[in-house]
Amino acid sequence: MDKIxxxxxxxxxxxxxxxxxSANLILLQTLFDMGIPVSGKNLFPSNISxxxxxxxxxxxxxxxxxxxxxxxxxxxxNPATWEEDLAALEPGTVVIWNTDSKMEMNRDDxxxxxxxxxxxxxxLNPKLARMIANVVYVGVIAELLGMDQEVLxxxxxxxxGGKAKAIELNSEAARxxxxxxxxxxxxxxxxxxxxxxxxxxxxxxxxxxxxxxGSIFGGVQMLSWYPITPSSSLAExxxxxxxxxRTHEGKATYAVLQAEDELAAAGMVxxxxxxxxxGMTATSGPGISLMQEFIGLSYFAEVxxxxxxxxxxxxxxxxxxxxxxxxxxxxxEGSHGDTQHIVFIPGTVEECFEFGWRIFDAAERYQxxxxxxxxxxxxxxxxxxxxxxxxxxxxxxGKVVLTxxxxxxxxxxxxYRDVDGDGIPYRTLPGxxxxxxxxxxxxxxxxxxxSEKPDVYYKLMARLKxxxxxxxxxxxxxVLREEAEQDIGIIFYGSMENTIEEIDDIxxxxxxxxxxxxxxxxxxxxxxxxxxxxxxxxxIILEINRDAQLNxxxxxxxxxxxLDKMHSVAYSDGMPPRARLYAERIMDVLKEVGA
Amino acid sequence: MSDKPxxxxxxxxxxxxxxxxxxxxxxxCPGCGHDQISSVIVNSAWENGIKPHRIAKMxxxxxxxxxxxxxxxQSHGFNTVHGRMPSVTTGAxxxxxxxxxxxxxxxxxSASIGIGQLIHAxxxxxxxxxxxxxNGVYGLTKGQYSATADxxxxxxxxxxxxxxxxxxxxxxxxxxxxxxxxxxxxxxxxLTAIIKAAMSHKGFALIDVISPCVTFNxxxxxxxxxxxxxxxxxxxxxxxxxxHFSPLEQVEVxxxxxxxxxxxxxxxxxxxTISEDHNISxxxxxxxxxxxxxxxRKHVMGLLYFDGDKPSLDADLNLHDTPIVEMGEEILRPSxxxxxxxxxxxxx
Numbered sequence: 001m002d003k004i005x006x007x008x009x010x011x012x013x014x015x016x017x018x019x020x021x022s023a024n025l026i027l028l029q030t031l032f033d034m035g036i037p038v039s040g041k042n043l044f045p046s047n048i049s050x051x052x053x054x055x056x057x058x059x060x061x062x063x064x065x066x067x068x069x070x071x072x073x074x075x076x077x078n079p080a081t082w083e084e085d086l087a088a089l090e091p092g093t094v095v096i097w098n099t100d101s102k103m104e105m106n107r108d109d110x111x112x113x114x115x116x117x118x119x120x121x122x123x124l125n126p127k128l129a130r131m132i133a134n135v136v137y138v139g140v141i142a143e144l145l146g147m148d149q150e151v152l153x154x155x156x157x158x159x160x161g162g163k164a165k166a167i168e169l170n171s172e173a174a175r176x177x178x179x180x181x182x183x184x185x186x187x188x189x190x191x192x193x194x195x196x197x198x199x200x201x202x203x204x205x206x207x208x209x210x211x212x213x214g215s216i217f218g219g220v221q222m223l224s225w226y227p228i229t230p231s232s233s234l235a236e237x238x239x240x241x242x243x244x245x246r247t248h249e250g251k252a253t254y255a256v257l258q259a260e261d262e263l264a265a266a267g268m269v270x271x272x273x274x275x276x277x278x279g280m281t282a283t284s285g286p287g288i289s290l291m292q293e294f295i296g297l298s299y300f301a302e303v304x305x306x307x308x309x310x311x312x313x314x315x316x317x318x319x320x321x322x323x324x325x326x327x328x329x330x331x332x333e334g335s336h337g338d339t340q341h342i343v344f345i346p347g348t349v350e351e352c353f354e355f356g357w358r359i360f361d362a363a364e365r366y367q368x369x370x371x372x373x374x375x376x377x378x379x380x381x382x383x384x385x386x387x388x389x390x391x392x393x394x395x396x397x398g399k400v401v402l403t404x405x406x407x408x409x410x411x412x413x414x415x416y417r418d419v420d421g422d423g424i425p426y427r428t429l430p431g432x433x434x435x436x437x438x439x440x441x442x443x444x445x446x447x448x449x450x451s452e453k454p455d456v457y458y459k460l461m462a463r464l465k466x467x468x469x470x471x472x473x474x475x476x477x478x479v480l481r482e483e484a485e486q487d488i489g490i491i492f493y494g495s496m497e498n499t500i501e502e503i504d505d506i507x508x509x510x511x512x513x514x515x516x517x518x519x520x521x522x523x524x525x526x527x528x529x530x531x532x533x534x535x536x537x538x539x540i541i542l543e544i545n546r547d548a549q550l551n552x553x554x555x556x557x558x559x560x561x562x563l564d565k566m567h568s569v570a571y572s573d574g575m576p577p578r579a580r581l582y583a584e585r586i587m588d589v590l591k592e593v594g595a
Numbered sequence: 596m597s598d599k600p601x602x603x604x605x606x607x608x609x610x611x612x613x614x615x616x617x618x619x620x621x622x623x624c625p626g627c628g629h630d631q632i633s634s635v636i637v638n639s640a641w642e643n644g645i646k647p648h649r650i651a652k653m654x655x656x657x658x659x660x661x662x663x664x665x666x667x668x669q670s671h672g673f674n675t676v677h678g679r680m681p682s683v684t685t686g687a688x689x690x691x692x693x694x695x696x697x698x699x700x701x702x703x704x705s706a707s708i709g710i711g712q713l714i715h716a717x718x719x720x721x722x723x724x725x726x727x728x729x730n731g732v733y734g735l736t737k738g739q740y741s742a743t744a745d746x747x748x749x750x751x752x753x754x755x756x757x758x759x760x761x762x763x764x765x766x767x768x769x770x771x772x773x774x775x776x777x778x779x780x781x782x783x784x785x786l787t788a789i790i791k792a793a794m795s796h797k798g799f800a801l802i803d804v805i806s807p808c809v810t811f812n813x814x815x816x817x818x819x820x821x822x823x824x825x826x827x828x829x830x831x832x833x834x835x836x837x838x839h840f841s842p843l844e845q846v847e848v849x850x851x852x853x854x855x856x857x858x859x860x861x862x863x864x865x866x867x868t869i870s871e872d873h874n875i876s877x878x879x880x881x882x883x884x885x886x887x888x889x890x891x892r893k894h895v896m897g898l899l900y901f902d903g904d905k906p907s908l909d910a911d912l913n914l915h916d917t918p919i920v921e922m923g924e925e926i927l928r929p930s931x932x933x934x935x936x937x938x939x940x941x942x943x
Contacts, residue, residue: 158943203942213937219927221919222690224682241937245929251915253926255689260715264682267675267712271686274673275651277920278927279686293676301673357928387938390931395924429920430671430687431694433648438664438672450664 003192006036008072010057010141013085014134015078017049022159023134024055025382026170029155030147031059032204032384035196039065039498041381041576046229046320052081059193062505065383065498069580072191073144074110075137077117079103094189096140098133113185115140120176125169132173139177144189149178151195205385207378210349211282211308212237213388214356216245219395221277224257224268226287229320230376231310234282262287266294266307273304274439276400276429278360280306285314285327288334295369296335297441299464302416302425304363304370304398307331311375313574322574323376325494329549331371332523338461340468342370342475343523347497351521352378353388355476364398366424366471375544377576378495399426407434416460417446423467468524475522478529483514488595489536490586491529491554493520495576496544502579503542507586520550530558538595539566540586546572567593608644608840616641618666628780628806628821629659629728633666635783636697636726639790640667643838643862651687651694655680655709658735659701659728659806667697678709681716681725685908688721691918692909695794696723703733706742706761713763717772717799722907724793724800727763728780730808731756731819738811747892749816762889767801768881768900773907774800775881775900779824780807785896788836788864792898795839795858798907805894818892829888831873831897835865856901866898875901 010027014020021042028040039058045051056067070090076082076097083103089095091109100118121133135156142152153171160166211234215223225235239256246253255272259265265281272279283291288309298305311327313319331343342362344355355372363370399420401407407428415437416425425446428434437448444460445451481504482489488507492500500517507515518532533539533554541551548568555563569585604612616637621630640650647669654660656677663672675683684696705713705727716725731744743763744756767775774796778786786804793800805824807813813820818827837846839861846865853867856875866875874880881899888895915922 201938201942203938205941209941217928217934219924221922221927222686224686245933245937246927248915248922248926252913253915253919253922255912255914255919257685257689257719259682260711263679264685264712264715267679267682268686268689270675271673271683271688272690273686274683275687275691275920277690279690294679297676385941388934390934391928395928428671430651431649431691431920433646433669436648436669436671438652438674440674441676442674 003190005192005194006059006061006196008059008191009068009070010073010075011071012055012057012075012137013078013081014053014055015050015080016044016047016053018134019131020053020055020077020134023138024057026135026152026155026159027138027141028057028382029158029204030142030152031057031193032202033151033155033198034148034193035198036193037061037063039381039383041067041377043575044321052078062501064502064579066502066577066579067575069578073141075141076103077101077134077137094144094191096137096144111187111189113140113144113181113187115177115180120180121173124173124176128169132169135170135173136177139174140181142174143178143181145191145193147193148195199386201387203385204382205349206233206380206382207346207349207352207374208234208310208380209237210352210385210388211356211372211374211379213241214353215280216241217391218357218360219278220254220280220360222255222257222268222272222279223281224259224265224279225281226259226262226265226283228284228287230312230380231282231284231287231308233380234308234310262290263294266291266305269305269307270294270298270303273298273363274430278306278364280308282308282310284310284312285330286317288327288330292335295341296337296339298369299335299339299341300441301439302367302427303439304367306359306363306370306372308372308374310379311373313572319574321376323495323544323576324572324574325375325544325549326572328373328545329547329552331373332553334369340465340524342366342368342468342471343373344370344476345373345493345521345523346378347494347519347521349378349383349385350388357391358476361393361396362471362475365396366467367398367427368468373494375495399424401426401428401434402432404434414446415448416444418463422470423463472524473527475526477526478521478532479519480516480528480532482516485514486516486535486537488513488538488540488590489516489518489532490540490542491518491520491532491550492542493550496542499577499579499582503583503586506579506583510583511587511590523553525554525557530562533558533562533566537565538590538593540589541566541568542582542586543570544572544577545570607641609646611641611647613637613641615647615669616667618668619664621662621665623658623661624810626809627658628730628808629662630665631780631783632726632728632786632804632806633662635786635790637666639787639794643791643794644840645695645794649694651696653680653684653696653698655700655704657701657703657733659699660704662699662728678704678707679712680704681709681712681721684723685716685719685721688723689909689912689914689919691920692722692914693918696721697794698723698725700725700727702727702729702731702741702743706763710761714766714770717767717770717801719908720773720798720905722797722799722909724790724802726790727801727803728806729763729803730806730812731817732808732812734808734811745818748818749814750812751814752811762885763801764803764899765882765885768878771902771905772801772900773798773902773905776801776898777803777805777894777896779805779828779894779896781821781825782896785834788834789898791836791838792834792858792862792864795860795862796903797859798905824894827893829891829893829895830869831884831895831899832866832868834897835867837863837865856903859903864898873897875899
């Protein structure tokens with residue numbers, strides 16, 4: 001029988017806090033370093049130790065990054081989910097299980113590999129047995145699939161960052177797992193790996209770290225944050241890299257403040273922006289909820305501010321360690337009253353870096369809050385990265401008047417006067433001695449003086465609308481992958497990028513129709529998104545939430561003649577999107593509308 | 596044509612007239628304590644010779660927080676949101692530590708909605724002056740009790756307050772605030788000396804100023820009326836201030852016992868003993884003074900607590916001497932070579 005090569009999914013069921021994450025990352029890194037297209041998803045609990053965790057490794061020759069439709073190889077270590085995990089498996093699944101778990105193997109239709117993982121680990125180091133038992137299953141997998149031992153040991157070395165003792169112990173555990181498999185297990189494994197050409201310069205990085213680095217190359221001057229999953233590693237990434245990248249004459253060119261709550265974090269960002277600096281915060285939905293009042297102040301007083309929202313499942317505390325695109329509408333129209341905000345939506349780790357620096361330019365150019373919208377899937381999982389491109393434009397600090405000459409050249413200056421006709425006024429900075437102003441969240445006229453006059457308020461709100469509308473085509477344009485037929489078009493955004501190709505392939509295979517896609521990368525919507533809708537007969541707006549939030553935004557903004565052909569597929573269960581699940585929902589809608 | 600020579604305009608140490616420190620016309624009720632505080636702020640900044648454009652005036656929401664429009668018209672300011680002025684000031688302070696941050700707040704801002712932010716600004720020792728214009732009631736919403744209203748006090752309308760108040764000075768002392776004072780909007784001399792000293796202090800300076808609300812809480816049954824406070828003040832000492840540009844030896848030395856405290860900019864705060872000596876370095880003595888006055892239904896006045904050695908937030912952050920806000924792209928954006936190094940590190 002021919003083996004299935006580089007095209008299967010491994011599911012590893014463990015408990016958190018047992019060191020399994022290191023073992024799983026070693027497995028992922030080894031496959032990656034063998035040149036095999038691979039992705040890893042960590043499904044972890046909101047807990048420090050002892051609750052179920054699954055790690056899904058997808059190998060795909062086509063480069064599909066979503067978790068597959070089914071599990072081909074199951075590793076069972078955690079007694080707590082044992083029975084449920086085992087029952088869910090399709091016949092013929094490879095099951096590598098820890099015989100020391102004191103759990104039954106009650107399936108005879110699976111390919112069973114019993115391994116005394118804990119016993120093997122205990123023989124090596126009784127104290128650390130629980131931890132290194134995880135590396136034993138990595139060794140077993142390596143042997144079953146035919147992974148290169150040298151690459152595996154290099155990954156172990158990478159994971160433990162040169163700590164000789166840990167590297168030696170874990171390498172030995174992997175070897176013992178391999179040996180046990182070779183000597184004691186005789187069943188033939190239907191799956192195998194084969195090394196491919198390794199992409200030069202590729203590496204793994206989490207979306208959060210990519211945003212962190214992008215922010216530093218964007219010249220972040222003040223970071224304030226309050227810890228919250230899944231955004232903490234974004235702030236911590238900035239904190240980790242700042243000393244190396246932003247020390248000048250032995251001193252810091254940045255300030256980091258861990259705030260007392262998200263309200264204060266937002267206040268600090270706005271304080272820094274008011275003073276003339278690039279301030280930012282990183283949070284998740286619950287934090288954005290708390291920041292609403294400040295978001296309105298930043299919008300209305302026209303103070304630049306940057307907020308990264310790494311979306312987790314809401315509402316309320318929700319599923320804190322699961323993923324969703326549920327915050328989009330809240331970001332776009334955050335705070336009370338009429339508001340509209342700029343939102344950057346990266347779909348890849350490369351874009352996480354790029355938007356990390358670009359977002360400051362937008363916030364300062366438009367003197368307004370700018371949001372980065374990521375999610376747990378993109379932010380906290382490791383993704384293959386092709387590299388980061390150095391910013392190709394100088395920083396845009398916007399319309400800041402720095403000298404008296406500049407001030408004198410502006411005719412009829414007023415802090416909120418639209419001198420250039422683009423809705424963007426000029427501003428002066430505290431301490432500069434130039435045209436002082438008392439910023440306020442109350443109604444104000446073009447000079448910044450308090451006013452409740454109807455025409456003053458109306459004109460101010462109309463200008464703010466014009467200002468943000470003017471940003472549409474200056475923000476990242478959508479990524480279009482269009483077919484000649486221009487029949488069915490899918491509009492999507494963010495981390496769905498990693499599943500769309502597989503969805504597209506399923507749709508084309510099963511409907512025989514060509515499908516174009518359009519990935520939105522910013523709000524307010526670029527005019528090319530509307531043009532894409534115009535060009536296609538049937539448009540599906542695909543998103544990972546219940547309420548079809550992008551669909552709602554488009555329906556509100558687009559002309560009536562386009563509305564009939566726009567259809568929503570919105571689904572969220574907390575899991576990273578699986579292609580088949582979304583493809584089937586799309587096919588249901590296409591059938592329903594006769595497309 | 597008149598032959599009269601123009602009257603010489605009085606200038607301060609940096610040759611600025613007082614007009615450079617005034618603001619717009621107040622829209623508060625005539626007689627409001629807050630207006631007296633505004634005029635003290637104008638005098639203090641002028642007499643201290645601070646360049647008006649190097650002051651940042653910060654506030655939250657409420658009657659008190661409207662006042663930055665009425666003083667220091669040449670300073671930038673930020674009338675932020677209710678109770679959140681401390682965080683905005685903190686964010687501005689760390690990117691531009693060279694400005695003098697002057698925060699004005701009320702008892703609604705500071706003792707209720709924003710008490711958390713106040714506490715954390717004290718905890719960080721943000722280098723700022725924080726004035727609480729404390730009248731025990733919410734004015735803009737028409738006279739509800741605030742969290743500083745004294746037990747047994749009765750405002751113009753409504754019932755006697757029975758809820759325990761929050762004493763912001765006691766709270767600040769317990770938090771280790773580096774400068775804690777209480778004063779009265781009607782004690783112009785004392786308040787001026789305290790505000791000047793606070794401006795010369797590096798660290799968080801909290802000044803709780805009883806500032807009667809003439810519309811809702813100035814009746815005889817109120818413990819925060821002009822009449823009550825005047826008759827029931829317990830002064831810890833008399834406070835004097837000698838700016839760094841006036842040589843100490845030219846200042847008349849008081850007859851009784853006194854203590855001089857050197858502030859961060861070289862100015863001197865002179866505390867003259869009135870009856871018994873108050874040790875401003877002793878937090879327990881400060882709390883005792885507060886509790887004693889409280890038991891006697893009196894308001895203690897003066898500098899309660901002082902710690903000139905505590906490093907302020909900006910000193911804690913190892914910041915470059917050039918304010919971060921003044922740095923250009925060449926410093927703020929790492930080089931392409933540095934990005935290559937980052938990527939090499941990520942490759943492992």
